[in-house]
Amino acid sequence: MSTSAPHGQGRPQWSRPSTWPVWVVPVLLAFIQVVGSLGAQHDRPGSGSSGGPPWERSSGDAMGHTGLDALGIALLLGGPALLLLRRRHPVFTVCATAVVTALYFLRAYTYGPAPLALVVAMLAAVVAGHRLIVWAGTGAGLAAFFGLTALIGVPAAERGQDGPFPVEEPTLGGSVFVVGWALVVLVTAELIRMRGQRAAETARTRAEEERRQASEERLRMARELHDVLAHNISMINVQAGVALHLMDDDPEQARTALAAIKDASKEALTEMRGVIGALRAQGETAPRAPTAGLGGLDDLLGRARSAGLEVESQITGRRRPLHAGTDLAAFRIVQESLTNVTRHAGPGPVTARVRIAYGEHEIAVEVEDDGRGVSLLDDRPAGSGIRGMRERAAALGGAFDAGPRPGGGFRVRARLPLDAGPSDTSGDPPVETAGDTTTPGRNAQ
Incomplete structure (x- = not known):
């Protein structure tokens, strides 16, 4: 059994931030905001990197600021600390972080990475569905901030000099930059949200498909087990009755019945190994039995004859290899039909006629009998044999019909498509089509 890793698993897979512990992002942002703001505060004025806002740095004008004090450090740490609540209370987190960030800028502290906590809070709230x-809150908050700074603001050169909130007056360039920054954050959050929704939908669809495939596989295996067990156990039951009845009067015939029991039980075990082999784990030994198909039709008919049925078979059309699903379905339909004849056709003698017709695009399977137990074969909810045959035909896009035949007995007919079948490369001569080939057989008891 191979132990090598599947292809593609050698690459490192980075986990999403949403799967990280809730404290990781706040700790990183707290470090970045404090260190970045301290670094921006010590930039030399008038050098083009004055620690002012990005929209003012190209002018080279010096801009004042309030030196970072305990309140400033607390505000820089307060935003990241509030992010600890972003998963449980995203709306409260984004509102509180916005207030903390607004206080920081109203105090006219140095520009730097201070808005990062608000960015993360906005992303978290949008992704959470709010x-x-x-x-609306971003629009209202920006309008309130610009309105307040227009009332209490001072010229840019006097920023941070006097008063508890020495913020500068809003400018056109500054307002456009802030609004654009907010729109970029919001649009990015929407893109992340939509990507997450698509990923969740893909995972949901994949899970549903896996459940559907598992359900279909369970149904397929249930049909296989039913057909294998029902047919062979029915044959064993009939032959056991024959052996018990003739054990004293006709030991030789009883011996023949016991031999038929042995063959039927061996066949059942072999086919069960093939069905259950589908449940084996990867790398284990594959099933030793080939898949059932019309290639085993003669053996199937022989076992039916040994159970006391008179079986006539008829094959018309050009015989050729079939698609595995069609081949298996045709064989199982014949097998289940003969099982029903054995169990329900009533007292003998009973004749079963099996007809296989190869067409250009489909194969027709017909099994009929002249028994008297027709009513027992009615497709009632309690039974699963006829329902299973119908499901096999429907799964391949074929047609199925079963019911009493005129004059007594029961008839099963199925038409299965050959579209998926391989081309005929066997070189076998075609079966006669000018006249039907009929092979009667009887097991005298």
Whole structure:
């Protein structure tokens, strides 16, 4: 059994931030905001990197700021700390973080990475599904901030000099930059949300498909087990009765019946190994028995004859290899039909006629008998044999019909498509089509 890793698993897979412990992102942001803001505060004024906002740095004008004090550090740490609540209370987190960030800028502290905590809070709230609240809140918050700074703001050169909130007056360039920054964050959050929804839908679809395939596989195996066991156990039951009845009067015939029991039980074990082999884990020994098909039709008919049925077989059309599913379905339909004849056709003598017709695009399977136990073969909810045959035909896109035949007995007919079958490369001569080939057989008891 191979132990090598599947292809593609050698690459390192980075986990998503949503799967990280909740404290990881706040710790990283706290470090970045504090260190980044301290670094921005010590930039030299007038050098083009004055620690002012990005929209003002190209002018080279010096911009004042309030030195980072205990309150400033607390505000820089407060935003990341609030992010600890982003998964359970995303709306509260984004509102509280916005207030903390606004206080930081109203105090006219140095520009830097201070808004990062608000960015993460907005992303978390949108991804959590609170889209309208975040969009509306962002618009209302920016309008309130610009309105307040227009009332209490000072010229940029006097920023951070006097008063508890020495914030600069809003400018057109600054307002456009902030609004654009907010739109970029919101659009990015929407893209992340839609990507997450698509991934969740893909996973949901994949899980449903796996459940459907598992259900179909269970149904297929249930049909296989039913057909294998029902046919062979029925044959064993009939032959056991024959052996018990003739054990004293006709030991030789009883010996023949016991031999038939041995063959039927061996066949059942062999086919069960093939069915149950599908449950083996990867790398274990494959089933030793070939898949059942019309190639084993003669053996199937022989076992039916040994059970006391008179079986006539008729094959018309050009015989050729079939698709595995069609081959198996045709064989199982014949097998189940003969099982029903054995169990329900009533007292003998009973004749079963099996007809296989190879057409250009389909194969027709017909099994009929002249028994008197027709009513017992009615497709009632309690039974599963006829329902299983119908399901096999429907799964291949074929047609199925079963019911009493005129004059007594029962008839099963199925038409199975050959579209998926391989081309005929066997070189075998075709079966006669000008006249039917009939092979009667009887097991005298």
